[in-house]
Amino acid sequence: QVQLVESGGGSVQAGGSLRLSCVASGGTFSTYGMGWFRQAPGMEREFVSATRYVRTNSYTADSADSAKGRFTISRTNANAVSLQMNSLKPEDTAVYYCAAVRSRAVVTDAGEFEYWGQGTQVTVSS
16 A cells, blocks of 8 residues: 655744655655645645656656745655755745656646645744
């Protein structure tokens, strides 16, 4: 049974940093795309950043404009991904979800991701 488990959420003041981590189990995800979405109250789930497979032990990253320059995604191993979030803003407050998709292409549509974690809350206060 595939499971994605996130960790690292919490509360921080504006300008602070958090690091989210996600570990997948129950399968081999080396060629999967893995990344992060977020969902604020009353809003749709939105793409944040994702890694996609290029070749053995090599991944590239794609990020939303809101994440560029502040968030850094890393594929720490075939089954794990992390998101370093710096210069956090109150508008970054949301539940952050780890997700995985069986594709090597650029995928930013939440509906195409097959596996999801339970989510971790990130709250940024002003």
